[in-house]
Amino acid sequence: MDDRTRTEIEAAAFRTLRAHLMDERADVQNIDLMNLAGFCRNCLSRWYRGGGGRARRDAGQGRGARDLLRHAL
Numbered sequence: 001m002d003d004r005t006r007t008e009i010e011a012a013a014f015r016t017l018r019a020h021l022m023d024e025r026a027d028v029q030n031i032d033l034m035n036l037a038g039f040c041r042n043c044l045s046r047w048y049r050g051g052g053g054r055a056r057r058d059a060g061q062g063r064g065a066r067d068l069l070r071h072a073l
Helices: 003-025 031-039 041-048 053-059 063-067
Strands: none
Touching: 003 041, 031 041
16 A cells, blocks of 8 residues: 555544544543543544644644544533
């Protein structure tokens, strides 16, 4: 699998996970998610912000967390 295809698949999986946590299971509390899965919405927002390089700079400082968590908390 080439890098572009892998990146597209990973991005689609991330968007699906995000939609599931934000829209379909907004009732799940961060502490419950942390206890069961070992990460929470805050972790996801940090990973999103830390995505690195040009994409992070283009998104603007702090915007990633707002975009990810806009419905979570």
